[in-house]
Amino acid sequence: MNILLTGGLGYIGSHVAVVLTEAGHRVTILDNLCNCKVEVLSHLAKILGSSPIFIQGDVRDQVLLESVLKDGKIEAVMHFAGLKAVGESVQKPLMYYNNNVGGAISLLKAMKICQVKTFVFSSSATVYGVPKYLPIDEEHPTCPESPYGQTKLHIESILRDLANSDDAWNIIALRYFNPVGAHESGLIGEEPNDIPNNLVPYISHVATGKFDKLKIFGNDYKTLDGTGVRDYIHVMDLAEGHVAALNYLNKKLPKFSIINLGTGAGYSVLELVNLYEKVSSRKITYEISGRRAGDIASCFANVDKAAFLMGWRARRSLHEMLEDSWRWVSQNMTIEL
Structure with a gap:
Protein backbone atom coordinates (compact mmCIF):
# COMPACT_ATOMS: atom_id res chain seq x y z
CA MET A 1 0.00 0.00 0.00
CA ASN A 2 0.96 3.64 -0.44
CA ILE A 3 1.00 5.07 3.08
CA LEU A 4 1.44 8.65 4.29
CA LEU A 5 3.12 9.20 7.65
CA THR A 6 2.57 12.67 9.06
CA GLY A 7 5.32 13.53 11.50
CA GLY A 8 7.18 10.57 10.04
CA LEU A 9 10.69 11.75 10.91
CA GLY A 10 9.90 11.88 14.62
CA TYR A 11 10.68 9.20 17.19
CA ILE A 12 7.66 6.97 16.63
CA GLY A 13 7.07 7.79 12.97
CA SER A 14 10.62 6.97 11.87
CA HIS A 15 10.48 3.51 13.45
CA VAL A 16 7.08 2.88 11.87
CA ALA A 17 8.55 3.92 8.52
CA VAL A 18 11.12 1.13 8.90
CA VAL A 19 8.67 -1.67 9.67
CA LEU A 20 6.17 -0.57 7.02
CA THR A 21 8.86 -0.45 4.34
CA GLU A 22 10.23 -3.82 5.40
CA ALA A 23 6.68 -5.18 5.17
CA GLY A 24 6.55 -4.12 1.51
CA HIS A 25 4.62 -0.85 1.77
CA ARG A 26 5.58 2.39 0.02
CA VAL A 27 6.04 5.17 2.56
CA THR A 28 5.69 8.92 2.07
CA ILE A 29 6.72 11.15 4.99
CA LEU A 30 5.34 14.63 5.66
CA ASP A 31 7.07 16.55 8.47
CA ASN A 32 7.59 20.22 9.32
CA LEU A 33 10.81 19.38 11.25
CA CYS A 34 9.68 21.29 14.35
CA ASN A 35 10.69 18.47 16.67
CA CYS A 36 13.08 16.33 14.64
CA LYS A 37 16.04 16.56 12.28
CA VAL A 38 16.11 16.03 8.53
CA GLU A 39 19.21 13.85 9.01
CA VAL A 40 16.84 11.09 10.14
CA LEU A 41 16.04 10.62 6.46
CA SER A 42 19.62 9.60 5.62
CA HIS A 43 19.64 7.26 8.63
CA LEU A 44 16.49 5.62 7.34
CA ALA A 45 18.18 5.20 3.97
CA LYS A 46 21.08 3.35 5.63
CA ILE A 47 18.67 0.99 7.38
CA LEU A 48 16.39 0.41 4.40
CA GLY A 49 18.76 0.74 1.46
CA SER A 50 16.81 3.67 0.05
CA SER A 51 15.12 6.74 1.47
CA PRO A 52 11.36 7.09 1.85
CA ILE A 53 9.73 9.90 -0.09
CA PHE A 54 9.97 13.07 2.04
CA ILE A 55 7.94 16.27 1.82
CA GLN A 56 8.61 19.13 4.20
CA GLY A 57 5.33 20.72 5.20
CA ASP A 58 2.82 21.37 7.93
CA VAL A 59 -0.15 19.11 8.59
CA ARG A 60 -2.36 22.21 8.88
CA ASP A 61 -1.71 23.03 5.20
CA GLN A 62 -4.78 21.38 3.66
CA VAL A 63 -3.90 22.37 0.09
CA LEU A 64 -0.51 20.71 0.40
CA LEU A 65 -2.07 17.63 1.98
CA GLU A 66 -4.51 17.21 -0.89
CA SER A 67 -1.63 17.41 -3.34
CA VAL A 68 0.42 14.85 -1.41
CA LEU A 69 -2.52 12.44 -1.15
CA LYS A 70 -3.32 12.69 -4.86
CA ASP A 71 0.22 12.70 -6.24
CA GLY A 72 1.34 9.84 -4.00
CA LYS A 73 -1.77 7.78 -4.71
CA ILE A 74 -2.04 7.42 -0.93
CA GLU A 75 -4.28 4.62 0.32
CA ALA A 76 -3.86 4.97 4.10
CA VAL A 77 -2.61 7.60 6.55
CA MET A 78 -0.84 7.21 9.89
CA HIS A 79 -0.94 10.42 11.86
CA PHE A 80 2.00 11.14 14.19
CA ALA A 81 2.30 14.91 13.70
CA GLY A 82 1.54 16.57 17.01
CA LEU A 83 3.06 18.43 19.92
CA LYS A 84 3.47 16.17 22.95
CA ALA A 85 5.04 17.89 25.97
CA VAL A 86 2.56 17.81 28.85
CA GLY A 87 4.13 20.71 30.75
CA GLU A 88 4.37 22.91 27.67
CA SER A 89 0.73 22.20 26.86
CA VAL A 90 -0.27 23.61 30.26
CA GLN A 91 1.65 26.81 29.49
CA LYS A 92 0.59 27.06 25.83
CA PRO A 93 -2.83 25.42 25.45
CA LEU A 94 -3.86 27.40 22.37
CA MET A 95 -0.73 26.30 20.54
CA TYR A 96 -1.53 22.67 21.35
CA TYR A 97 -5.18 22.87 20.30
CA ASN A 98 -4.23 24.70 17.11
CA ASN A 99 -1.51 22.26 16.15
CA ASN A 100 -2.96 18.96 17.34
CA VAL A 101 -6.70 19.35 16.87
CA GLY A 102 -6.47 21.86 14.03
CA GLY A 103 -3.90 19.71 12.23
CA ALA A 104 -6.04 16.60 12.56
CA ILE A 105 -9.08 18.40 11.15
CA SER A 106 -7.09 19.72 8.16
CA LEU A 107 -5.75 16.24 7.48
CA LEU A 108 -9.14 14.56 7.73
CA LYS A 109 -10.74 17.16 5.45
CA ALA A 110 -8.04 16.57 2.85
CA MET A 111 -8.49 12.80 3.18
CA LYS A 112 -12.23 13.10 2.71
CA ILE A 113 -11.82 15.19 -0.43
CA CYS A 114 -9.31 12.69 -1.83
CA GLN A 115 -11.39 9.66 -0.78
CA VAL A 116 -8.63 8.24 1.43
CA LYS A 117 -10.47 6.77 4.40
CA THR A 118 -8.10 4.37 6.14
CA PHE A 119 -6.57 6.08 9.17
CA VAL A 120 -4.35 5.13 12.12
CA PHE A 121 -4.13 7.75 14.87
CA SER A 122 -1.28 8.12 17.33
CA SER A 123 -3.16 8.59 20.62
CA SER A 124 -1.95 8.21 24.18
CA ALA A 125 -2.73 6.50 27.47
CA THR A 126 -2.68 9.98 28.99
CA VAL A 127 -6.36 10.21 28.02
CA TYR A 128 -7.17 7.87 30.92
CA GLY A 129 -5.91 10.23 33.60
CA VAL A 130 -5.54 8.84 37.12
CA PRO A 131 -6.23 5.07 37.01
CA LYS A 132 -9.48 3.96 38.60
CA TYR A 133 -8.33 0.33 38.33
CA LEU A 134 -5.43 -1.70 36.96
CA PRO A 135 -4.62 -2.94 34.41
CA ILE A 136 -6.20 -0.20 32.29
CA ASP A 137 -8.41 -1.52 29.49
CA GLU A 138 -10.00 0.46 26.69
CA GLU A 139 -13.27 0.79 28.62
CA HIS A 140 -11.55 2.64 31.45
CA PRO A 141 -13.01 6.15 32.02
CA THR A 142 -11.16 8.97 30.29
CA CYS A 143 -10.16 12.08 32.22
CA PRO A 144 -6.98 13.66 30.82
CA GLU A 145 -5.26 16.10 33.15
CA SER A 146 -3.46 18.31 30.62
CA PRO A 147 -4.29 20.20 27.44
CA TYR A 148 -2.06 17.71 25.59
CA GLY A 149 -4.21 14.81 26.81
CA GLN A 150 -7.37 16.74 26.03
CA THR A 151 -6.24 17.24 22.42
CA LYS A 152 -5.81 13.49 22.01
CA LEU A 153 -9.25 12.81 23.43
CA HIS A 154 -10.85 15.54 21.27
CA ILE A 155 -9.33 13.99 18.16
CA GLU A 156 -10.60 10.55 19.15
CA SER A 157 -14.11 12.03 19.47
CA ILE A 158 -13.81 13.58 16.02
CA LEU A 159 -12.72 10.23 14.59
CA ARG A 160 -15.62 8.39 16.22
CA ASP A 161 -18.12 10.92 14.85
CA LEU A 162 -16.53 10.77 11.42
CA ALA A 163 -16.72 6.98 11.31
CA ASN A 164 -20.36 7.11 12.42
CA SER A 165 -21.16 9.57 9.63
CA ASP A 166 -19.72 7.48 6.79
CA ASP A 167 -19.27 3.69 6.66
CA ALA A 168 -16.39 4.07 4.21
CA TRP A 169 -14.04 5.16 7.01
CA ASN A 170 -11.84 2.57 8.75
CA ILE A 171 -10.10 4.09 11.75
CA ILE A 172 -8.01 2.92 14.71
CA ALA A 173 -6.83 5.11 17.57
CA LEU A 174 -3.80 3.50 19.21
CA ARG A 175 -3.34 4.53 22.83
CA TYR A 176 0.39 4.27 23.54
CA PHE A 177 1.72 3.73 27.01
CA ASN A 178 5.46 4.61 27.39
CA PRO A 179 7.59 4.01 24.27
CA VAL A 180 11.33 3.60 24.91
CA GLY A 181 14.34 2.10 23.14
CA ALA A 182 15.58 2.50 19.59
CA HIS A 183 16.15 0.59 16.37
CA GLU A 184 18.72 -2.16 16.89
CA SER A 185 21.08 -0.50 14.38
CA GLY A 186 21.50 2.51 16.66
CA LEU A 187 20.80 4.76 13.66
CA ILE A 188 17.43 6.13 14.81
CA GLY A 189 16.08 6.72 18.30
CA GLU A 190 14.60 9.28 20.66
CA GLU A 191 16.40 12.62 20.52
CA PRO A 192 14.55 15.39 22.40
CA ASN A 193 15.39 18.92 21.25
CA ASP A 194 15.30 20.24 24.81
CA ILE A 195 15.32 18.84 28.35
CA PRO A 196 13.70 15.38 28.09
CA ASN A 197 10.15 15.03 29.37
CA ASN A 198 10.40 11.25 29.65
CA ASP A 231 4.24 0.33 31.39
CA TYR A 232 7.26 0.73 29.10
CA ILE A 233 7.10 -0.66 25.57
CA HIS A 234 9.91 -1.02 23.04
CA VAL A 235 9.44 1.42 20.18
CA MET A 236 9.93 -1.41 17.66
CA ASP A 237 7.13 -3.41 19.27
CA LEU A 238 5.03 -0.27 19.05
CA ALA A 239 5.96 0.17 15.39
CA GLU A 240 5.02 -3.43 14.63
CA GLY A 241 1.69 -2.73 16.33
CA HIS A 242 0.99 -0.20 13.57
CA VAL A 243 1.50 -2.82 10.87
CA ALA A 244 -0.90 -5.08 12.76
CA ALA A 245 -3.39 -2.20 12.97
CA LEU A 246 -3.16 -1.61 9.22
CA ASN A 247 -3.72 -5.29 8.51
CA TYR A 248 -6.74 -5.24 10.80
CA LEU A 249 -8.21 -2.17 9.07
CA ASN A 250 -7.76 -3.80 5.69
CA LYS A 251 -10.19 -6.52 6.76
CA LYS A 252 -12.89 -3.80 6.74
CA LEU A 253 -14.23 -4.81 10.15
CA PRO A 254 -15.39 -2.24 12.76
CA LYS A 255 -15.32 1.33 11.41
CA PHE A 256 -13.71 2.77 14.55
CA SER A 257 -11.61 1.04 17.19
CA ILE A 258 -9.57 2.14 20.19
CA ILE A 259 -6.70 -0.18 21.13
CA ASN A 260 -4.03 -0.01 23.84
CA LEU A 261 -0.40 -0.60 22.92
CA GLY A 262 1.68 -1.58 25.94
CA THR A 263 3.26 -4.66 27.47
Whole structure:
Protein backbone atom coordinates (compact mmCIF):
# COMPACT_ATOMS: atom_id res chain seq x y z
CA MET A 1 0.00 0.00 0.00
CA ASN A 2 0.96 3.64 -0.44
CA ILE A 3 1.00 5.07 3.08
CA LEU A 4 1.44 8.65 4.29
CA LEU A 5 3.12 9.20 7.65
CA THR A 6 2.57 12.67 9.06
CA GLY A 7 5.32 13.53 11.50
CA GLY A 8 7.18 10.57 10.04
CA LEU A 9 10.69 11.75 10.91
CA GLY A 10 9.90 11.88 14.62
CA TYR A 11 10.68 9.20 17.19
CA ILE A 12 7.66 6.97 16.63
CA GLY A 13 7.07 7.79 12.97
CA SER A 14 10.62 6.97 11.87
CA HIS A 15 10.48 3.51 13.45
CA VAL A 16 7.08 2.88 11.87
CA ALA A 17 8.55 3.92 8.52
CA VAL A 18 11.12 1.13 8.90
CA VAL A 19 8.67 -1.67 9.67
CA LEU A 20 6.17 -0.57 7.02
CA THR A 21 8.86 -0.45 4.34
CA GLU A 22 10.23 -3.82 5.40
CA ALA A 23 6.68 -5.18 5.17
CA GLY A 24 6.55 -4.12 1.51
CA HIS A 25 4.62 -0.85 1.77
CA ARG A 26 5.58 2.39 0.02
CA VAL A 27 6.04 5.17 2.56
CA THR A 28 5.69 8.92 2.07
CA ILE A 29 6.72 11.15 4.99
CA LEU A 30 5.34 14.63 5.66
CA ASP A 31 7.07 16.55 8.47
CA ASN A 32 7.59 20.22 9.32
CA LEU A 33 10.81 19.38 11.25
CA CYS A 34 9.68 21.29 14.35
CA ASN A 35 10.69 18.47 16.67
CA CYS A 36 13.08 16.33 14.64
CA LYS A 37 16.04 16.56 12.28
CA VAL A 38 16.11 16.03 8.53
CA GLU A 39 19.21 13.85 9.01
CA VAL A 40 16.84 11.09 10.14
CA LEU A 41 16.04 10.62 6.46
CA SER A 42 19.62 9.60 5.62
CA HIS A 43 19.64 7.26 8.63
CA LEU A 44 16.49 5.62 7.34
CA ALA A 45 18.18 5.20 3.97
CA LYS A 46 21.08 3.35 5.63
CA ILE A 47 18.67 0.99 7.38
CA LEU A 48 16.39 0.41 4.40
CA GLY A 49 18.76 0.74 1.46
CA SER A 50 16.81 3.67 0.05
CA SER A 51 15.12 6.74 1.47
CA PRO A 52 11.36 7.09 1.85
CA ILE A 53 9.73 9.90 -0.09
CA PHE A 54 9.97 13.07 2.04
CA ILE A 55 7.94 16.27 1.82
CA GLN A 56 8.61 19.13 4.20
CA GLY A 57 5.33 20.72 5.20
CA ASP A 58 2.82 21.37 7.93
CA VAL A 59 -0.15 19.11 8.59
CA ARG A 60 -2.36 22.21 8.88
CA ASP A 61 -1.71 23.03 5.20
CA GLN A 62 -4.78 21.38 3.66
CA VAL A 63 -3.90 22.37 0.09
CA LEU A 64 -0.51 20.71 0.40
CA LEU A 65 -2.07 17.63 1.98
CA GLU A 66 -4.51 17.21 -0.89
CA SER A 67 -1.63 17.41 -3.34
CA VAL A 68 0.42 14.85 -1.41
CA LEU A 69 -2.52 12.44 -1.15
CA LYS A 70 -3.32 12.69 -4.86
CA ASP A 71 0.22 12.70 -6.24
CA GLY A 72 1.34 9.84 -4.00
CA LYS A 73 -1.77 7.78 -4.71
CA ILE A 74 -2.04 7.42 -0.93
CA GLU A 75 -4.28 4.62 0.32
CA ALA A 76 -3.86 4.97 4.10
CA VAL A 77 -2.61 7.60 6.55
CA MET A 78 -0.84 7.21 9.89
CA HIS A 79 -0.94 10.42 11.86
CA PHE A 80 2.00 11.14 14.19
CA ALA A 81 2.30 14.91 13.70
CA GLY A 82 1.54 16.57 17.01
CA LEU A 83 3.06 18.43 19.92
CA LYS A 84 3.47 16.17 22.95
CA ALA A 85 5.04 17.89 25.97
CA VAL A 86 2.56 17.81 28.85
CA GLY A 87 4.13 20.71 30.75
CA GLU A 88 4.37 22.91 27.67
CA SER A 89 0.73 22.20 26.86
CA VAL A 90 -0.27 23.61 30.26
CA GLN A 91 1.65 26.81 29.49
CA LYS A 92 0.59 27.06 25.83
CA PRO A 93 -2.83 25.42 25.45
CA LEU A 94 -3.86 27.40 22.37
CA MET A 95 -0.73 26.30 20.54
CA TYR A 96 -1.53 22.67 21.35
CA TYR A 97 -5.18 22.87 20.30
CA ASN A 98 -4.23 24.70 17.11
CA ASN A 99 -1.51 22.26 16.15
CA ASN A 100 -2.96 18.96 17.34
CA VAL A 101 -6.70 19.35 16.87
CA GLY A 102 -6.47 21.86 14.03
CA GLY A 103 -3.90 19.71 12.23
CA ALA A 104 -6.04 16.60 12.56
CA ILE A 105 -9.08 18.40 11.15
CA SER A 106 -7.09 19.72 8.16
CA LEU A 107 -5.75 16.24 7.48
CA LEU A 108 -9.14 14.56 7.73
CA LYS A 109 -10.74 17.16 5.45
CA ALA A 110 -8.04 16.57 2.85
CA MET A 111 -8.49 12.80 3.18
CA LYS A 112 -12.23 13.10 2.71
CA ILE A 113 -11.82 15.19 -0.43
CA CYS A 114 -9.31 12.69 -1.83
CA GLN A 115 -11.39 9.66 -0.78
CA VAL A 116 -8.63 8.24 1.43
CA LYS A 117 -10.47 6.77 4.40
CA THR A 118 -8.10 4.37 6.14
CA PHE A 119 -6.57 6.08 9.17
CA VAL A 120 -4.35 5.13 12.12
CA PHE A 121 -4.13 7.75 14.87
CA SER A 122 -1.28 8.12 17.33
CA SER A 123 -3.16 8.59 20.62
CA SER A 124 -1.95 8.21 24.18
CA ALA A 125 -2.73 6.50 27.47
CA THR A 126 -2.68 9.98 28.99
CA VAL A 127 -6.36 10.21 28.02
CA TYR A 128 -7.17 7.87 30.92
CA GLY A 129 -5.91 10.23 33.60
CA VAL A 130 -5.54 8.84 37.12
CA PRO A 131 -6.23 5.07 37.01
CA LYS A 132 -9.48 3.96 38.60
CA TYR A 133 -8.33 0.33 38.33
CA LEU A 134 -5.43 -1.70 36.96
CA PRO A 135 -4.62 -2.94 34.41
CA ILE A 136 -6.20 -0.20 32.29
CA ASP A 137 -8.41 -1.52 29.49
CA GLU A 138 -10.00 0.46 26.69
CA GLU A 139 -13.27 0.79 28.62
CA HIS A 140 -11.55 2.64 31.45
CA PRO A 141 -13.01 6.15 32.02
CA THR A 142 -11.16 8.97 30.29
CA CYS A 143 -10.16 12.08 32.22
CA PRO A 144 -6.98 13.66 30.82
CA GLU A 145 -5.26 16.10 33.15
CA SER A 146 -3.46 18.31 30.62
CA PRO A 147 -4.29 20.20 27.44
CA TYR A 148 -2.06 17.71 25.59
CA GLY A 149 -4.21 14.81 26.81
CA GLN A 150 -7.37 16.74 26.03
CA THR A 151 -6.24 17.24 22.42
CA LYS A 152 -5.81 13.49 22.01
CA LEU A 153 -9.25 12.81 23.43
CA HIS A 154 -10.85 15.54 21.27
CA ILE A 155 -9.33 13.99 18.16
CA GLU A 156 -10.60 10.55 19.15
CA SER A 157 -14.11 12.03 19.47
CA ILE A 158 -13.81 13.58 16.02
CA LEU A 159 -12.72 10.23 14.59
CA ARG A 160 -15.62 8.39 16.22
CA ASP A 161 -18.12 10.92 14.85
CA LEU A 162 -16.53 10.77 11.42
CA ALA A 163 -16.72 6.98 11.31
CA ASN A 164 -20.36 7.11 12.42
CA SER A 165 -21.16 9.57 9.63
CA ASP A 166 -19.72 7.48 6.79
CA ASP A 167 -19.27 3.69 6.66
CA ALA A 168 -16.39 4.07 4.21
CA TRP A 169 -14.04 5.16 7.01
CA ASN A 170 -11.84 2.57 8.75
CA ILE A 171 -10.10 4.09 11.75
CA ILE A 172 -8.01 2.92 14.71
CA ALA A 173 -6.83 5.11 17.57
CA LEU A 174 -3.80 3.50 19.21
CA ARG A 175 -3.34 4.53 22.83
CA TYR A 176 0.39 4.27 23.54
CA PHE A 177 1.72 3.73 27.01
CA ASN A 178 5.46 4.61 27.39
CA PRO A 179 7.59 4.01 24.27
CA VAL A 180 11.33 3.60 24.91
CA GLY A 181 14.34 2.10 23.14
CA ALA A 182 15.58 2.50 19.59
CA HIS A 183 16.15 0.59 16.37
CA GLU A 184 18.72 -2.16 16.89
CA SER A 185 21.08 -0.50 14.38
CA GLY A 186 21.50 2.51 16.66
CA LEU A 187 20.80 4.76 13.66
CA ILE A 188 17.43 6.13 14.81
CA GLY A 189 16.08 6.72 18.30
CA GLU A 190 14.60 9.28 20.66
CA GLU A 191 16.40 12.62 20.52
CA PRO A 192 14.55 15.39 22.40
CA ASN A 193 15.39 18.92 21.25
CA ASP A 194 15.30 20.24 24.81
CA ILE A 195 15.32 18.84 28.35
CA PRO A 196 13.70 15.38 28.09
CA ASN A 197 10.15 15.03 29.37
CA ASN A 198 10.40 11.25 29.65
CA LEU A 199 12.34 9.11 32.11
CA VAL A 200 14.59 6.97 29.90
CA PRO A 201 16.02 9.86 27.80
CA TYR A 202 16.75 11.69 31.05
CA ILE A 203 18.50 8.64 32.50
CA SER A 204 20.54 8.33 29.31
CA HIS A 205 21.67 11.96 29.63
CA VAL A 206 22.89 11.22 33.14
CA ALA A 207 24.73 8.19 31.77
CA THR A 208 26.49 10.34 29.15
CA GLY A 209 27.39 13.01 31.69
CA LYS A 210 25.18 15.67 30.14
CA PHE A 211 23.17 15.87 33.37
CA ASP A 212 24.67 15.44 36.84
CA LYS A 213 21.85 13.40 38.34
CA LEU A 214 18.33 12.13 38.01
CA LYS A 215 15.66 13.47 40.32
CA ILE A 216 13.20 10.78 41.42
CA PHE A 217 9.90 12.22 42.58
CA GLY A 218 8.71 10.12 45.48
CA ASN A 219 9.86 6.83 46.98
CA ASP A 220 6.91 6.25 49.30
CA TYR A 221 4.36 4.86 46.85
CA LYS A 222 2.72 1.50 47.50
CA THR A 223 4.99 -0.29 45.05
CA LEU A 224 7.75 -2.87 45.56
CA ASP A 225 10.50 -0.26 45.97
CA GLY A 226 8.40 2.83 46.65
CA THR A 227 8.96 4.49 43.25
CA GLY A 228 6.39 4.96 40.50
CA VAL A 229 5.57 2.07 38.18
CA ARG A 230 4.81 2.50 34.47
CA ASP A 231 4.24 0.33 31.39
CA TYR A 232 7.26 0.73 29.10
CA ILE A 233 7.10 -0.66 25.57
CA HIS A 234 9.91 -1.02 23.04
CA VAL A 235 9.44 1.42 20.18
CA MET A 236 9.93 -1.41 17.66
CA ASP A 237 7.13 -3.41 19.27
CA LEU A 238 5.03 -0.27 19.05
CA ALA A 239 5.96 0.17 15.39
CA GLU A 240 5.02 -3.43 14.63
CA GLY A 241 1.69 -2.73 16.33
CA HIS A 242 0.99 -0.20 13.57
CA VAL A 243 1.50 -2.82 10.87
CA ALA A 244 -0.90 -5.08 12.76
CA ALA A 245 -3.39 -2.20 12.97
CA LEU A 246 -3.16 -1.61 9.22
CA ASN A 247 -3.72 -5.29 8.51
CA TYR A 248 -6.74 -5.24 10.80
CA LEU A 249 -8.21 -2.17 9.07
CA ASN A 250 -7.76 -3.80 5.69
CA LYS A 251 -10.19 -6.52 6.76
CA LYS A 252 -12.89 -3.80 6.74
CA LEU A 253 -14.23 -4.81 10.15
CA PRO A 254 -15.39 -2.24 12.76
CA LYS A 255 -15.32 1.33 11.41
CA PHE A 256 -13.71 2.77 14.55
CA SER A 257 -11.61 1.04 17.19
CA ILE A 258 -9.57 2.14 20.19
CA ILE A 259 -6.70 -0.18 21.13
CA ASN A 260 -4.03 -0.01 23.84
CA LEU A 261 -0.40 -0.60 22.92
CA GLY A 262 1.68 -1.58 25.94
CA THR A 263 3.26 -4.66 27.47
CA GLY A 264 0.70 -5.24 30.22
CA ALA A 265 3.49 -5.10 32.84
CA GLY A 266 4.83 -2.32 35.03
CA TYR A 267 8.41 -1.39 35.90
CA SER A 268 9.50 1.03 38.62
CA VAL A 269 11.82 4.02 38.28
CA LEU A 270 14.51 2.29 40.34
CA GLU A 271 14.23 -0.87 38.23
CA LEU A 272 15.00 1.23 35.15
CA VAL A 273 17.87 3.02 36.87
CA ASN A 274 19.49 -0.20 38.07
CA LEU A 275 19.12 -1.98 34.74
CA TYR A 276 20.38 1.05 32.79
CA GLU A 277 23.51 1.02 34.95
CA LYS A 278 24.09 -2.59 33.94
CA VAL A 279 23.59 -2.14 30.18
CA SER A 280 25.62 1.09 30.04
CA SER A 281 28.28 0.19 32.65
CA ARG A 282 27.81 3.72 34.00
CA LYS A 283 26.72 5.04 37.34
CA ILE A 284 23.31 6.74 37.31
CA THR A 285 23.40 9.22 40.17
CA TYR A 286 19.99 10.12 41.53
CA GLU A 287 18.34 11.91 44.41
CA ILE A 288 14.94 11.38 45.93
CA SER A 289 12.61 14.35 45.96
CA GLY A 290 9.01 14.76 47.08
CA ARG A 291 6.08 13.62 45.01
CA ARG A 292 4.84 15.91 42.27
CA ALA A 293 1.22 16.98 42.20
CA GLY A 294 -0.80 14.60 40.07
CA ASP A 295 1.76 11.79 40.04
CA ILE A 296 0.39 8.31 40.63
CA ALA A 297 1.82 5.07 42.03
CA SER A 298 1.21 2.67 39.12
CA CYS A 299 -0.10 2.66 35.57
CA PHE A 300 -0.03 -0.24 33.14
CA ALA A 301 -2.15 -1.56 30.30
CA ASN A 302 -4.52 -4.38 29.66
CA VAL A 303 -3.43 -5.46 26.18
CA ASP A 304 -5.85 -8.31 25.57
CA LYS A 305 -7.81 -6.38 22.96
CA ALA A 306 -4.72 -5.86 20.77
CA ALA A 307 -3.96 -9.57 20.98
CA PHE A 308 -7.53 -10.64 20.24
CA LEU A 309 -8.30 -8.23 17.39
CA MET A 310 -4.89 -7.67 15.78
CA GLY A 311 -2.92 -10.74 16.84
CA TRP A 312 -0.27 -8.47 18.31
CA ARG A 313 1.66 -8.55 21.57
CA ALA A 314 4.87 -6.80 22.61
CA ARG A 315 7.80 -9.23 22.40
CA ARG A 316 10.86 -7.33 23.61
CA SER A 317 12.06 -7.24 27.22
CA LEU A 318 12.94 -4.26 29.39
CA HIS A 319 16.59 -5.27 29.04
CA GLU A 320 16.30 -5.02 25.23
CA MET A 321 14.57 -1.64 25.53
CA LEU A 322 17.38 -0.16 27.60
CA GLU A 323 20.17 -1.93 25.71
CA ASP A 324 18.90 -0.49 22.42
CA SER A 325 18.43 2.91 24.06
CA TRP A 326 22.05 2.91 25.23
CA ARG A 327 23.34 1.78 21.83
CA TRP A 328 21.54 4.71 20.19
CA VAL A 329 22.74 7.19 22.80
CA SER A 330 26.35 5.98 22.90
CA GLN A 331 26.65 6.01 19.09
CA ASN A 332 25.03 9.39 18.53
CA MET A 333 25.73 11.62 21.51
CA THR A 334 28.95 12.96 22.97
CA ILE A 335 29.80 11.09 26.16
CA GLU A 336 31.64 13.09 28.79
CA LEU A 337 34.18 10.87 30.54
